[in-house]
Amino acid sequence: xxxxxxxxxxxxxxxxxxxxxxxxxxxxxxxxxxxxxxxxxxxxxxxxxxxxxxxxxxxxxxxxxxxxxxxxxxxxxxxxxxxxxxxxxxxxxxxxxxxxxxxxxxxxxxxxxxxxxxxxxxxxxxxxxxxxxxxxxxxxxxxxxxxxxxxxxxxxxxxxxxxxxxxxxxxxxxxxxxxxxxxxxxxxxxxxxxxxxxxxxxxxxxxxxxxxxxxxxxxxxxxxxxxxxxxxxxxxxxxxxxxxxxxxxxxxxxxxxxxxxxxxxxxxxxxxxxxxxxxxxxxxxxxxxxxxxxxxxxxxxxxxxxxxxxxxxxxxxxxxxxxxxxxxxxxxxxxxxxxxxxx
Amino acid sequence: xxxxxxxxxxxxxxxxxxxxxxxxxxxxxxxxxxxxxxxxxxxxxxxxxxxxxxxxxxxxxxxxxxxxxxxxxxxxxxxxxxxxxxxxxxxxxxxxxxxxxxxxxxxxxxxxxxxxxxxxxxxxxxxxxxxxxxxxxxxxxxxxxxxxxxxxxxxxxxxxxxxxxxxxxxxxxxxxxxxxxxxxxxxxxxxxxxxxxxxxxxxxxxxxxxxxxxxxxxxxxxxxxxxxxxxxxxxxxxxxxxxxxxxxxxxxxxxxxxxxxxxxxxxxxxxxxxxxxxxxxxxxxxxxxxxxxxxxxxxxxxxxxxxxxxxxxxxxxxxxxxxxxxxxxxxxxxxxxxxxxxx
DNA sequence: CTCGTTCCCGGCATCGTTTGCGTAATATTT
DNA sequence: AAATATTACGCAAACGATGCCGGGAACGAG
Numbered sequence: 001x002x003x004x005x006x007x008x009x010x011x012x013x014x015x016x017x018x019x020x021x022x023x024x025x026x027x028x029x030x031x032x033x034x035x036x037x038x039x040x041x042x043x044x045x046x047x048x049x050x051x052x053x054x055x056x057x058x059x060x061x062x063x064x065x066x067x068x069x070x071x072x073x074x075x076x077x078x079x080x081x082x083x084x085x086x087x088x089x090x091x092x093x094x095x096x097x098x099x100x101x102x103x104x105x106x107x108x109x110x111x112x113x114x115x116x117x118x119x120x121x122x123x124x125x126x127x128x129x130x131x132x133x134x135x136x137x138x139x140x141x142x143x144x145x146x147x148x149x150x151x152x153x154x155x156x157x158x159x160x161x162x163x164x165x166x167x168x169x170x171x172x173x174x175x176x177x178x179x180x181x182x183x184x185x186x187x188x189x190x191x192x193x194x195x196x197x198x199x200x201x202x203x204x205x206x207x208x209x210x211x212x213x214x215x216x217x218x219x220x221x222x223x224x225x226x227x228x229x230x231x232x233x234x235x236x237x238x239x240x241x242x243x244x245x246x247x248x249x250x251x252x253x254x255x256x257x258x259x260x261x262x263x264x265x266x267x268x269x270x271x272x273x274x275x276x277x278x279x280x281x282x283x284x285x286x287x288x289x290x291x292x293x294x295x296x297x298x299x300x301x302x303x304x305x306x307x308x309x310x311x312x313x314x315x316x317x318x319x320x321x322x323x324x325x326x327x328x329x330x331x332x333x334x335x336x337x338x339x340x341x342x343x
Numbered sequence: 344x345x346x347x348x349x350x351x352x353x354x355x356x357x358x359x360x361x362x363x364x365x366x367x368x369x370x371x372x373x374x375x376x377x378x379x380x381x382x383x384x385x386x387x388x389x390x391x392x393x394x395x396x397x398x399x400x401x402x403x404x405x406x407x408x409x410x411x412x413x414x415x416x417x418x419x420x421x422x423x424x425x426x427x428x429x430x431x432x433x434x435x436x437x438x439x440x441x442x443x444x445x446x447x448x449x450x451x452x453x454x455x456x457x458x459x460x461x462x463x464x465x466x467x468x469x470x471x472x473x474x475x476x477x478x479x480x481x482x483x484x485x486x487x488x489x490x491x492x493x494x495x496x497x498x499x500x501x502x503x504x505x506x507x508x509x510x511x512x513x514x515x516x517x518x519x520x521x522x523x524x525x526x527x528x529x530x531x532x533x534x535x536x537x538x539x540x541x542x543x544x545x546x547x548x549x550x551x552x553x554x555x556x557x558x559x560x561x562x563x564x565x566x567x568x569x570x571x572x573x574x575x576x577x578x579x580x581x582x583x584x585x586x587x588x589x590x591x592x593x594x595x596x597x598x599x600x601x602x603x604x605x606x607x608x609x610x611x612x613x614x615x616x617x618x619x620x621x622x623x624x625x626x627x628x629x630x631x632x633x634x635x636x637x638x639x640x641x642x643x644x645x646x647x648x649x650x651x652x653x654x655x656x657x658x659x660x661x662x663x664x665x666x667x668x669x670x671x672x673x674x675x676x677x678x679x680x681x682x683x684x685x686x
Numbered sequence: 687c688t689c690g691t692t693c694c695c696g697g698c699a700t701c702g703t704t705t706g707c708g709t710a711a712t713a714t715t716t
Numbered sequence: 717a718a719a720t721a722t723t724a725c726g727c728a729a730a731c732g733a734t735g736c737c738g739g740g741a742a743c744g745a746g
Contacts (some may be wrong), residue, residue: 006463006487008702019726024704034724051461055401056702059731064398066441075427080418087417087444096441096462098409101430118394119439120349144349260630282627287603289632351732362696367734377694399732402701 007048016044027052058120067310068116070100070109070126077282078253078299079127082151085303086125093311095122104226106131113137123147123310128155130192130225147313151306154196154325161309162325163302167197170295170330171204171249174277177293177332178247179212181340183275187220187238187245189231189255198223201251201279220245224255231258232265239266246274247338253280256292276337291335298328350391359387370395401463410653411459413443413452413469420596420625421642422470425494428646429468436654438465447569449474456480466490466653471498473535473568490656494649497539497668504652505668506645510540513638513673514547514592517620520636520675521590522555524683526618530563530581530588532574532598541566544594544622563588567598574601575608582609589617590681596623599635619680634678641671 009027013020018041025033026041027050058064069086071079083099090097098121100112109129114137116124124146128138135157141148142158151163171188178186188205190198206216219241224234235258238245250256256278260270268274270290278285280294305326313320352370356363361384368376369384370393401407410433414422426442433440441464443455452472457480459467467489471481478500484491485501494506514531521529531548533541549559562584567577578601581588593599599621603613611617613633623637648669656663 009704010702020703021705021727022725024702025725028704030705032724037724053402053702054462055398055407056731057704058398059396059402059701060703060705062731073427074417074430075420075423077418080423083442084416084418084444087442091443091458096458098439098441099426099430100434101427115434115439118397120396120398257627257630284600284625284627284631287600287631288627289630289634291632352734353732363733364697364735365695367732368695371734373735375694380694396732399701400734402703402731403733405701 006053007050008053009050012041012045012048012050015048016041062120064120064122065094066096066098066119066121067307067314068098068100068112068119068121068124068126070102070112070116070124072102072104072127072129074099074101076254077280078152078297081281081299082303082306085300085305086307087303088300089304089307089311093307095307095311102129104130106134110137113141117141117144117146121146123149123314125149125151125306125310127152128195130195133194147310149306149310149313151302152197156196159323161313161320161323163306163309163328164196164325165297165302165328165330167200167330168204168207170279170297170332171201171251172208173204173330173332174249174279174293174295175205175208176212177334178249178275178277178338179208179214181247181275181338182342183247183340184214185220185243185245186214186247186249187222188249188251189234189238189259190221190223190251191226191255193223198251201249205249217243226254228258228261231255232262235259235262236266239268247271248274248276250276250278253278253282253294256280256294260288260292270337271339272341275340277332278337285333286335288337290337293335293338294333295330296333297330302328349396350393351396352393355384355388355391355393358391359384405463407463407465408437409439409441409462409464410650410657411441411443411455411462411464411467411469413445413455413459413467415445415447415470415472417442417444420623421495421640424624424642425646425649428643428648429650430646431643432647432650432654436650438650438654445472447473449477453480456484460484460487460489464489466492466657468492468494468649468653470495471538473538476537490653492649492653492656494645495540499539502666504656504663504666506649506652506671507539507668508640508645508671508673510543510673511547511550513622513640513675514544514594515551516547516673516675517592517622517636517638518548518551519555520677521592521618521620521681522551522557524590524618524681525685526590526683527557528563528586528588529557529590529592530565531592531594532577532581532602533564533566533594534569534598536566541594544592548592560586569597571601571604574598575605578602578605579609582611590614591617591619593619593621596621596625596637599623599637603631603635613680614682615684618683620675621680628676629678631680633680636678636681637676638673639676640673645671 009020009023013023023041026038087097102109138158148160154162209216222234224230248259250259270276278292278294281296281299285292285294352363352366356366366384369381430440445452481501491503497505552559565577567573591602593602613619621637624639624642628635628637
């Protein structure tokens with residue numbers, strides 16, 4: 001119905017019988033302009049509901065003012081909370097955010113990055129997929145000079161700013177807590193072994209055992225993917241041996257939920273038969289049956305910090321001397337799933 | 344470090360000593376070109392890793408290939424699942440998605456729309472905030488000819504495609520279920536009274552009572568915002584009268600969770616003292632204490648359908664004869680929170 | 687040999703905005 | 717009053733890509 005034609009700088013110029021350049025200067029705060037003319041132009045601009053065309057700006061400035069974010073799944077509490085943090089900072093600094101989901105697939109991660117770069121985004125924030133072992137696509141990004149910030153699942157090979165939590169300490173604390181509660185046969189269910197967070201959490205778990213003179217048993221450490229089948233297989237495997245664990249440290253929220261599901265099916269009660277600690281910030285944790293003890297991460301802050309670092313990279317003229325890795329603190333939220341009720 | 348200079352059509356032209364127009368024709372499949380030249384150009388383009396600049400395209404075509412989405416909170420299961428559906432369809436059709444959060448604030452909704460339109464998005468998908476009672480900002484959007492699709496919380500006043508669920512039936516089914524379980528004093532906790540979903544769910548609740556010859560008591564119907572204070576006040580209010588409800592139908596997931604929280608504080612057991620049914624698709628429902636009976640909505644499908652409708656609007660030359668309202672089916676997932684254990 | 691046709695390709699304008707440069711008009715200096 | 721300095725604006729190019737138009741070359745027909 002309507003013209004669909006938004007008012008441009010030329011429309012203003014024409015109406016005032018001025019040149020587009022003059023209008024531009026009046027609006028952009030340039031100096032070579034009479035104060036009277038400027039006010040006139042500004043007034044007319046407001047009256048005509050002028051708003052600058054960001055696409056034209058992008059073309060000229062070679063800046064899209066858009067940052068990309070790649071996460072495994074948006075419908076995941078950790079991811080969406082992080083994104084909320086990213087968005088807050090981004091919007092306050094005039095950036096918009098385009099989100100991609102890798103669905104934990106390496107292929108999707110690669111194609112997402114291709115799409116994102118072809119979109120001429122100014123920078124990228126990502127946490128790699130569960131499958132990702134090759135970082136050529138990220139290296140290519142760095143090669144093209146596109147600012148990058150990694151969070152959560154990061155990797156040594158890529159030199160850039162990173163935002164992580166103290167995964168080691170989180171797992172260490174969780175395991176120590178279980179030990180203090182009196183559990184001694186503590187298993188660990190983790191995701192892909194080559195991921196940074198997996199390794200760090202595993203180290204924390206192992207170190208906690210060692211520091212309490214408990215043995216680290218290889219068959220009490222299992223890795224799995226995120227599908228139900230894989231989790232079920234991994235958990236059942238833990239209880240196949242002669243010596244069954246009496247507690248589990250689950251490396252992520254979805255794994256913790258998966259454990260609950262499988263343990264229920266196996267008619268094992270939590271925490272009476274098996275205690276459980278997860279990594280999770282879900283506000284529903286305390287309403288679960290049993291309420292879930294979890295290592296909590298400052299998700300919103302992680303997102304905020306990531307966005308701040310990225311925008312800093314984008315807007316600095318020169319590449320930074322050295323890249324930083326921000327490590328945030330986790331807290332252990334103790335609920336019922338890890339209590340020793342027999343004591 | 345690098346040039347940051349992505350290869351353009353001119354670079355190819357220069358290297359081949361051809362004109363940009365020829366290169367463009369070769370790449371865009373125009374006809375006025377020799378097949379030999381085309382292959383040569385395509386080969387060189389591939390070799391030089393050429394990818395068209397979408398910003399330049401946008402400027403010329405007046406299409407950004409970006410659609411905006413406004414939801415109350417991304418860190419909300421319903422919203423993020425819907426967004427997942429939107430993204431799937433959008434990306435498969437070559438669109439990118441920019442997300443805004445209204446945080447249930449009318450002001451934020453208005454400014455988000457301003458930002459979005461100044462971004463020259465091709466269309467918008469939104470569900471209004473809990474506060475929104477004035478639709479001028481949406482009307483303005485329609486006035487500008489920007490395609491719009493509403494979902495979940497829609498409104499009569501705006502003529503456009505809409506995607507909703509059968510809120511009436513969902514609430515009706517939920518209430519009937521409670522009645523069948525033997526509950527007779529059923530209360531309803533809802534969000535803002537002027538929202539479409541509130542009204543429809545309320546009607547379903549009331550009609551279920553009436554059809555079973557149960558009285559509709561006004562003081563068993565409470566409305567509240569999403570903050571903890573407001574929910575607590577509303578729920579406590581229900582139990583102040585002489586006749587206390589024995590069941591609650593909560594109009595949204597967050598309200599259901601809020602009810603659980605307050606009921607716990609009040610030392611009321613679910614479902615023994617008060618039964619509860621919510622509207623929720625959270626996969627954690629069945630792991631909660633008690634597991635939560637809920638009206639489930641096909642969130643992913645809602646997102647998909649919304650995106651399909653929007654893209655249809657965007658890509659059709661002429662405005663449609665009539666706008667459609669797609670109504671999807673809800674299903675009642677019966678868990679423990681609504682079971683009558685005394686029977 | 688000339689004219690017309692067809693085939694390929696280049697020139698130019700365009701999208702909306704910014705910016706360096708040129709310049710006319712005004713202001714300042716001597 | 718003349719020379720210079722300053723002001724305030726217009727012109728044109730550029731960002732990357734597209735598409736209309738026009739033109740040169742090759743060719744066939746008369």
